[in-house]
Amino acid sequence: MPDKANVKSRRAPPASAERPTRAVDRIRQTARELFYREGIRAVGVEEIVSRAGVTKPSLYRSFSSKDELAAAYLRDYDAEFWRYFDEAVAAHPGKPRAQLLQFLERLARRALVANYRGCGLTNAAVEYPEADHPARRVAEANKRELRRRLVGMATEMGAAAPAVLGDGLLLLIEGAYVSGQLFGEGGPAGALPEVADRLIEASLGRKPARR
Numbered sequence: 001m002p003d004k005a006n007v008k009s010r011r012a013p014p015a016s017a018e019r020p021t022r023a024v025d026r027i028r029q030t031a032r033e034l035f036y037r038e039g040i041r042a043v044g045v046e047e048i049v050s051r052a053g054v055t056k057p058s059l060y061r062s063f064s065s066k067d068e069l070a071a072a073y074l075r076d077y078d079a080e081f082w083r084y085f086d087e088a089v090a091a092h093p094g095k096p097r098a099q100l101l102q103f104l105e106r107l108a109r110r111a112l113v114a115n116y117r118g119c120g121l122t123n124a125a126v127e128y129p130e131a132d133h134p135a136r137r138v139a140e141a142n143k144r145e146l147r148r149r150l151v152g153m154a155t156e157m158g159a160a161a162p163a164v165l166g167d168g169l170l171l172l173i174e175g176a177y178v179s180g181q182l183f184g185e186g187g188p189a190g191a192l193p194e195v196a197d198r199l200i201e202a203s204l205g206r207k208p209a210r211r
Contacts, residue, residue, distance in 0.1 A: 024062045026052040031073050036120050040070045040135060041127055070124070071134035077120045078142045085149075096153040097200055100169070104193045107173065111180025111189035118177040146170065158204055165203040172196055 030052040034043040045066050049056050063069040085103055092098035110116065117123065121139040128136040151166030159165040172195060180189040 074138040096156040108192040
């Protein structure tokens, strides 16, 4: 016969101990889906709690305001963005051109999917021009870090003007986010890897002709 103390210790914790974690997860997931699809400003707290199946007090126990929830959504988005970026880097050690092209190929495929809504961080920067807004700060930090990394990769590739190449690549990426929403399948975002590769080729060891 099993020891009663051991049986008791193996029991799941009371439902009340699990509920806060489950509620937070549902809130974050619901907010992510709604914010990405409809925009942050367009979604109210009432809709989030209704769809997540939680109450307003449970939301405000974890997030002091909708602005803070938006910032949390973008921090999750930022973490996912860098996970994909770092996977491409890890797949091609010491080969920044191959690293970048793998990342861009994935981005291009995603930008051609129906109902694509671009980059959540870019969208948030457009929605919130205020420099001190929590959502804006997360979005801006991501873009500044991406710019820094692209310039670093351009330097590793031996570009004659790495800052120019890095910025050119950033502009292509941001353009793919927008054009993917406008054109969808068959749109210009599908050409992103090839255009980027041609830009890289033109930038390696060459200087633009003086006019």
